[in-house]
Amino acid sequence: MTDEYGPVRTGIVGLGNIGRHHADRLVDLDVPLVGGMDVAPEARTRFADRYGVDVYENHHDLYDAVDAVVITTPNKFHEEYAVDALERDLHVLLEKPVAHTLESAERITDAADDAAGTFRIGFNNRFLNAVRLVKNRIERGEFGEITHVEANYVRRRGVPSRGSWFTRREVSGGGALIDLGVHAIDLSMFLLGYPDVTEVSGVTRSEFGAREDYAYLEMWGPDNGPGAFDVDDSASAFVRCAGDRTISLEVAWATNRPATHEFVVRGTEAAARFDLLEGDLEVYTAGADGPDHMLDTTVETRENDTHADEQAAFFDAIGSDRDAVADIEDAMTVQRIIDGIYRSSETGGTVTPGDPET
Structure with missing residues (x-):
């Protein structure tokens, strides 16, 4: 799997429990985990010690170093991190739900419609x-x-x-x-x-x-x-x-x-x-x-x-027409x-x- 996913440099936004859960599975898939971002210093320190990667307080610095991000922040902050990533044409796996409000979710959808990167929502139970x-x-x-x-x-x-x-x-x-x-x-x-x-x-x-x-x-x-x-x-x-x-x-x-x-x-x-x-x-x-x-x-x-299989489907979808992971239309219906x-x-x-x- 290294050859298949190796070129996709990936970072985690939100380094709490679910962020580390995703990071562990990225490592198991041999996806190059190159960094993480969190506003909390203790979360950054813990992540850097565990994975030996660079950590950032500002997500723009992380986005300069990656091709894809997994966003696992509290719901209210999905819009800021997802929209900025989509505007850079990064590939984005966003943990559910799309956002904390319907209006915020609609703005994310608008950004996804204009983006070149693969964008999927993390409904892992499908797997x-x-x-x-x-x-x-x-x-x-x-x-x-x-x-x-x-x-x-x-x-x-x-x-x-x-x-x-x-x-x-x-x-x-x-x-x-x-x-x-x-x-x-x-x-x-x-x-x-x-x-x-x-x-x-x-x-x-x-x-x-x-x-x-x-x-x-x-x-x-x-x-x-x-x-x-x-x-x-x-x-x-x-x-x-x-x-x-x-x-x-x-x-x-x-x-x-x-x-x-x-x-x-x-x-x-x-x-x-x-x-x-x-x-x-x-x-x-x-x-x-x-x-x-x-x-x-x-x-x-x-x-x-299910999270490992969800990640594998996400990376398989990058650069292809495969829709194995929930797309934004399904997620907006939810x-x-x-x-x-x-x-x-x-x-x-x-x-x-x-x-x-x-």
């Missing part, structure tokens, strides 16, 4: 082997027409570090919906074939994160209490698409119920259930050939590193759905994504 297998069977027609996806990404107690950027709306743009829901919505739309969205209805809730007695059991980062928590910690939504294809969505950082990461993909000829984190996969069919019967099949797949769910919750009614008048 889970169970998802790949289901998508392959759908494309082969084995599931018939896909009509509905039940999407669950629910933690029992998993609010990210309270007081971090994740729990401050000004920086994140939202809570569990924009953090976990963005993955669940993309995956559901991906398996449906990204049909046109006609309407969304949803409710977002904040029931746990702002409580003094929140049971903070285990999650990354320290718990700094409820003082800086002003986002949703769960959301329930329904998305209606063209052809009466639908998505039911449940996402949560915290709930009083067992955690679940189960997706159910319903088709006219077969259905599938898989666990997004564990990769377990079952396929359900019924038949009238011979005695009427139902058939449940357990499918074993190899465990895979952003509009999320914006629509938030507006639906505020207004108490159904809205049309992307239509500010509803």
